[in-house]
Amino acid sequence: MSFPVIGVVGGGQLARMMAPPATALGLELRVLAEAEDVSAVPAVATAPVGDYRNLDDLREFARGVDVLTFDHEHVPTEHLLTLIAEGVNVQPGPAALVHAQDKLRMRAAVDRLSLPNPRWTAVHHVDDLVAFGDKIGWPIVLKTPRGGYDGKGVRVLGSSADAAASIDWFGAMSPLLAEEMVPFSRELSVLIARTPSGASRAWPVVHTVQVNGVCDEVIAPAPGLDPAVAQAAQSAALAIATELGVTGVMAAELFETPGRGQGFLVNELAMRPHNTGHWTQDGCVTSQFEQHLRAVLDLPLGGTGVLGEWAVMKNILGGENTDLYSAFPAALSADAEAKLHTYGKSVRPGRKIGHVNLVGGEGSEPEELRTRAAHVAAVVRDGVSKETA
Numbered sequence: 001m002s003f004p005v006i007g008v009v010g011g012g013q014l015a016r017m018m019a020p021p022a023t024a025l026g027l028e029l030r031v032l033a034e035a036e037d038v039s040a041v042p043a044v045a046t047a048p049v050g051d052y053r054n055l056d057d058l059r060e061f062a063r064g065v066d067v068l069t070f071d072h073e074h075v076p077t078e079h080l081l082t083l084i085a086e087g088v089n090v091q092p093g094p095a096a097l098v099h100a101q102d103k104l105r106m107r108a109a110v111d112r113l114s115l116p117n118p119r120w121t122a123v124h125h126v127d128d129l130v131a132f133g134d135k136i137g138w139p140i141v142l143k144t145p146r147g148g149y150d151g152k153g154v155r156v157l158g159s160s161a162d163a164a165a166s167i168d169w170f171g172a173m174s175p176l177l178a179e180e181m182v183p184f185s186r187e188l189s190v191l192i193a194r195t196p197s198g199a200s201r202a203w204p205v206v207h208t209v210q211v212n213g214v215c216d217e218v219i220a221p222a223p224g225l226d227p228a229v230a231q232a233a234q235s236a237a238l239a240i241a242t243e244l245g246v247t248g249v250m251a252a253e254l255f256e257t258p259g260r261g262q263g264f265l266v267n268e269l270a271m272r273p274h275n276t277g278h279w280t281q282d283g284c285v286t287s288q289f290e291q292h293l294r295a296v297l298d299l300p301l302g303g304t305g306v307l308g309e310w311a312v313m314k315n316i317l318g319g320e321n322t323d324l325y326s327a328f329p330a331a332l333s334a335d336a337e338a339k340l341h342t343y344g345k346s347v348r349p350g351r352k353i354g355h356v357n358l359v360g361g362e363g364s365e366p367e368e369l370r371t372r373a374a375h376v377a378a379v380v381r382d383g384v385s386k387e388t389a
Contacts, residue, residue, distance in 0.1 A: 010071025011038035013343035019043035021290035032061040073100040091247040091296035100271040103145045116261030122175040129163040143177040184255035189276035193291040194241045202234040203304045215275045218313040229263035249292040282339040282357040283311025308359040314373035316354040318347040321383030331379040338376045
């Protein structure tokens with residue numbers, strides 16, 4: 001029997017979490033790792049070290065794989081076009097991926113589809129930035145179109161003086177993206193998966209809690225969300241994926257805006273498994289990682305129903321405890337229903353090093369699950385002293 005080989009460019013935690021479903025399906029997963037000690041290396045048998053910005057490294061890695069996919073969106077578009085011309089099966093393709101790489105392209109695509117978008121413009125100079133702020137009202141948000149994530153590459157500007165102080169950004173990258181500062185009630189996310197032949201499925205819309213620009217918690221489904229807004233959000237994400245030719249998993253991060261648009265505005269897109277979908281590992285019929293593998297191989301997609309009434313994900317960020325395993329006995333005994341996932345990373349303050357999932361059955365309450373998940377995460381983050389162990 002011959003099973004497909006999937007090559008993943010990037011050796012982060014997303015690639016690491018593709019390994020268990022790949023094994024279950026009998027697939028071979030290979031990873032192009034940035035270094036010998038990145039997250040995915042211990043989880044796969046074949047993980048050569050290479051530079052995703054180097055075409056020769058990509059060519060060498062792509063030899064013998066049936067499909068090439070990604071842990072991140074940073075591979076140069078021109079390299080992917082060359083690989084495709086040489087016969088490599090790249091999923092998602094660069095024509096889709098560029099909309100996750102370039103926020104200006106993404107904003108234009110959302111406008112083209114007549115979907116709810118914040119007011120925005122491309123700015124080439126501080127004068128453009130001031131004119132935009134004066135037109136729509138301050139504060140406004142300035143973003144680098146490429147490279148920003150987890151709150152990086154974003155500035156909130158409260159006045160024309162703040163805009164003038166941002167002149168250093170224009171030297172590094174131009175044009176930049178200026179957006180209105182959206183008043184929103186909460187942040188949402190909707191994940192979909194789409195195959196090369198056009199089949200697609202959506203997961204329930206979730207509520208995401210961001211802290212300092214980093215996803216901290218996810219509650220699925222989003223409590224109290226108007227079913228019409230949830231349906232519109234799923235339809236919008238599926239329309240984006242179809243229009244752009246997305247394959248694999250795509251996340252659409254949204255602002256909930258009651259009384260404006262369809263009840264939401266599109267914030268950002270990611271064309272890969274996403275932090276806001278980690279709850280699906282334990283809380284869903286098909287996890288985002290299994291679904292991504294199915295999708296890029298053009299296999300039938302799995303069900304996306306929630307296994308309980310609610311599911312919660314709590315990120316674990318680096319803290320005082322640098323010996324994570326020492327806290328496992330206390331963390332696991334604190335809640336026997338909690339599922340603990342770690343990323344094999346060294347600990348740095350604020351760095352994503354793992355997450356906790358909890359699924360609640362009938363009669364459960366999201367707030368109770370959030371409290372329980374936060375407690376388990378805190379034990380791992382902070383450790384347990386000998387006096388309290």
